[in-house]
Amino acid sequence: MADQGAAFQEQVEEAFLASQATVDLNTFFVITSAIFVLIMQAGFCMLTAGSVRARNARGIILKNLMDACVAAIMYFLTGWGVAGLLVGDANSFIGTSQYTLNGLDASALYNWFFQYAFAAAACTIVSGALAERASFVAYLLYSVYIIGFVYPVVTHWIWSPSGWASAFRSELADGTYKSLLFGSGAIDFAGSGAVHMVGGVAACAGAALLGPRLGRYDANGKPIPIPGHNVALAVLGTFLLWVGWYGFNPGSALGIVNGFSTTVARVCVTTTLAGASGGLMTLFTHVLIQYKVSGNVTWDVMVAANGALAGLVSITAPCATVTPYAAIIIGIIGAWVYLGGSYLNSHILKIDDPVDAIAVHGWAGMWGVLAAGLFSTEAYVAEVYGTVPGTEDGVRKYGGFYGGGGSLFAAQIVYMLSVVAWVGGMMGIFFGILKFAGILRVTPEVEAAGCDASHYGGSAYHGVGGEAGIVMPTAKAMGKGDASSTDGEELEKLR
Amino acid sequence: MADPATAFQEQVEEAFLASQATVDLNTFFVITSAIFVLIMQAGFCMLTAGSVRARNARGIILKNLMDACVAAIMYFLTGWGVAGLLVGDANSFIGTSQYTLNGLDASALYNWFFQYAFAAAACTIVSGALAERATFVAYLLYSVYIIGFVYPVVTHWIWSPSGWASAFRSELADGTYKSLLFGSGAIDFAGSGAVHMVGGVAACAGAALLGPRLGRYDANGKPIPIPGHNVALAVLGTFLLWVGWYGFNPGSALGIVNGFSTTVARVCVTTTLAGASGGLMTLFTHVLIQYKVSGNVTWDVMVAANGALAGLVSVTAPCATITPYAAIIIGIIGAWVYLGGSYLNSHILRIDDPVDAIAVHGWAGMWGVLAAGLFSTEAYVAEVYGTVPGTEDGVRKYGGFYGGGGSLFAAQIVYMLSVVAWVGGMMGIFFAILKFAGILRVTPEVEAAGCDASHYGGSAYHGVGGEAGIVMPTAKAMGKGDASSTDG
């Protein structure tokens, strides 16, 4: 009788998992996650706006708004096709079908929405690094290019069943399976590499080719801080990003019914702990360094905010396959990687990054990819990725620190270097061409006056002061209005 | 062997859909959607606050906060009853039962919460259009009136099984069905008409009767731009609205288990594409016009933000019944409708709308309602609305562009015009009475000084400058303090 009951229970569970209701509910989960991820657009916008000077706020806000728009159109036109995330028989490098969602099953459409949110995030990461000097047209072209082509290629590598670095290789027509990279495939659960490193490396290429802002380095090449104009907005953005991360990381399970909830819950916990330890460790380390160097102790919220984000970036690849303890360690090391990367960028490489996006997303993203190769436990890798199909034992490779050998770590390194090479190369060429064409950067006059006055319809803060008389007079001197409404042309005539 | 297994599978699925768990899960979906919609309250507040001058920010923020409160109380007391969304035997014009939720089944209570979020959104649309000159008392009375009566009547028409324009007419006691408008009923999936047009038309009536702000038009009647004081807040608001739209549109499926997920996913996609194309097309069109007129090229984020919102408004009615391609086209046309409407309002009709709410929600809302009559495909209309009950073939009318004939489009036009007439009439009379009573608008002295100093407890930005010395001296000259705490 008990056996009968158990058998019936099993049959019902099986039937439920095969039902439309399960599809509906997993769709619900993924869509809800996507909405949380889209909160990150508001977050990036506020973080970046608050981190630049008031005279450039309006332009950077426009760029953030527009790349959410461009991302939608381009990810519809080409991005989804290039990514080929649901296509098992594409080549290993790039997807070649389902452009404009042609041939995508209606019941799988929700995946586009989730991936759109990721594409928009990857794109927006760069806006801050190019802030205060890149032209709007250059930024728009960049958005089109990265979302339509560069970014989805990387996601194809790692998340498509056809991708060369993917841990999800699919069955071939003859019943065999493509082999996994180093017998393992790389682990990048939610995109430390595919999203954050892509953004970070692109930011590095762009910022390096743009050159530093006027006044960023003194005659001896020492960096002079250029603080942002609104810490409240910047930290609001940080909080919104943090919230959005709970769509980003747990949502990457791409479903909840079917026993995924254990994984999803663990991802929430590891994400939280890594972000928290990243924030705390960055703040304390910064204070310590500062004290050693100057004898001062000041608690800098912008450093802490970037540290929390670096912790979150670091955990994005390994979030599903590590323990809570490991998450804390990953966050702590992420904090140091961020501080080191930031110093390296600003003091050694002399790349000017107004929001430290390269250090937060690029350097910490690299660390996240590596960390997945070190800290992933055997049990969690098996839980999340299942057995290796087409092999005899099906045993997954796991983290080196847990005795899993070097295969996974090797796969992570190859994947990481490939992302650096691909994005660095493709974006370096692209920004190089824009620079050569003379449309990458605004003129020094415009930059000195702030871009808003002449390019973006006037100050973001009309009628509430300004920056020591710089913005408005210069704007007038250049014969441009500062009106912001659709009536701008009217004002011109009145003058 | 396969057959018994399939039969068992079917039986289990059927049993599941009839279970309490399905009710629970659909409730979960609708409540989650409602919470996202409520993020729009923060969005409207930030958008409006950033779009006015600093001297009026505090008052407009209060209005936004208060209409979230008034919406809750009024939609509880009368709104839900007037809307009668779950009542099949009410008359075609207005709901007449379930006031204060009396007689509403506990398992259907979640619907109130979702509809409350919509009511609050419809109400808040208007705040920006009346900004910088309407009195607080007038605005409060407006909130009570529109949420308690004017808005829910429209939702009754279109979303109640009793409503005359509804595509969901219910069975009568004798087993027959009421006939649908033009054999079709109007399609307004998430409320381009019922929410956005209601807000936009009410905004138009209010702004027209209020008259323009001091200094909005020069001696020749040419509009002079009055830029808002904080673009960062305004675009934060835009983003929060955009996020909220993903509760608004997909949530209007009112459930997810039962195969609705395909519809919900499509709605997410069409909503995204229309908003995006609206934003891009508005920006580029604006730059082009500006370049033709003045030779300048400036990229204006406020125009782009309003354009994205116009795209979102446009797709709100047709979001469930169109293809992604059509969504892009609807967003693009929505962009032009917005720009044209904005020009019409400010230059021809000379209605002063500080946030362009009339163009974004009113004009683009109209376009959205019409678009549903043109672009809705046969398959999607059938998927979302099912067959027409009580008819022989049950075939639904669909969009004119897809060969569906003119019935649906006719229904959309009649519905659209009815909303304009009803809201325009009811709100016109209402605002006129307030105007006649002399409580609609603040005095010119108060307006010139900014309303915050004298009416709202001082500047929103105490101690951080001010506007070229205007706010504080005037406030002092009027003998009012600028203290903000309860110790004032």
Add this chain to the structure above:
Amino acid sequence: MADQGAAFQEQVEEAFLASQATVDLNTFFVITSAIFVLIMQAGFCMLTAGSVRARNARGIILKNLMDACVAAIMYFLTGWGVAGLLVGDANSFIGTSQYTLNGLDASALYNWFFQYAFAAAACTIVSGALAERASFVAYLLYSVYIIGFVYPVVTHWIWSPSGWASAFRSELADGTYKSLLFGSGAIDFAGSGAVHMVGGVAACAGAALLGPRLGRYDANGKPIPIPGHNVALAVLGTFLLWVGWYGFNPGSALGIVNGFSTTVARVCVTTTLAGASGGLMTLFTHVLIQYKVSGNVTWDVMVAANGALAGLVSITAPCATVTPYAAIIIGIIGAWVYLGGSYLNSHILKIDDPVDAIAVHGWAGMWGVLAAGLFSTEAYVAEVYGTVPGTEDGVRKYGGFYGGGGSLFAAQIVYMLSVVAWVGGMMGIFFGILKFAGILRVTPEVEAAGCDASHYGGSAYHGVGGEAGIVMPTAKAMGKGDASSTDGEELEKLR
């Protein structure tokens, strides 16, 4: 045949509720709720930042960001163990196992994430009350202490099956049950007491021991208003808190599948109505009082915002067990409790609370706990709490106003007083020690200049004016830089 169908239906439903899918879906619900609760972190940060003067914004923003971080680490290390929310055999006062999540079942891990979000909220309530004068180190120590120890003890009392005040006492080894407090146990569904009163009472202890800000009282002891610098941020915070409350209150059902949806929907409705009536009634009452006193009519949004929050706090304990009508009444009385409490604090007790946190969370929280003892209906208490286990009739005590007798109300009073005594005592001693050690408050010089210039790396609004020339000159006079980036130390050297 119909009977057979009904029997099959029942069997399937039973099987579904016993399935992993139900666990998955309840996890999904709780995690989604937790994410909404975490939006409150952004809300508290904006509310507090907007409510202080510009010269102290940067410091308070850091405190808000850091307690989200500290909460994660401390609730992981000790908090969850002390709370012992899933442990039935702990003692009645404090949990004693599952530290660092040891021994917590993976399928229950999602509970930690939800409870972390609550812990962070409880902690952050206090930041505003101590604003503009508490030192950063003191605040950090406070965060560690309250999240690691003081707050989880209270949640153990009320929400653990072992807690002395809990309405969920569990079965003992011998099959009997521990008796409920007054045969009832206290009702605190989402934490008017366990979260808001804890925050409010701790705020009171801290603010009282800190003493008022410079200039808060004139020579005659009359309070002088010190308005915040940004109402837009403050009300943004209020809206974000309101949204977060829809994770806080409905999420406390801790599940949705299993017929909980009726309760969850009711909680959404009562929460909405209490917040709304609180906001409206506070505004109108304030205007009326003001008119009586001074003849002026000014509509103050900060008062209304605090009133809405007070309404929301008031309904947090009784939200699941009261009717919509009762919710409106509870909100209205909450409005008056808030206004009275605020007057009492500022005029009689002369406790300086920059954001009125003590009145909003402390006083209205007390009212919420009491209201649950008065307004809870028989049917809803039975629906939410079930029958009393181990008793003959199993009938639950309910609200005094509905003829339920005084047992529940008595339990509420005892619970409420215990929270006041525990938190007041533990935090009073703690803040007393910090004061004695001289690390509780910044120096008068720093306070007069604003803490940001000297302690937090400069103004939150670099380059966009300042406060009547106060911030910058003083900062310079003190020989401190106002740079905000990691290059701060570099600037020092340059000077």
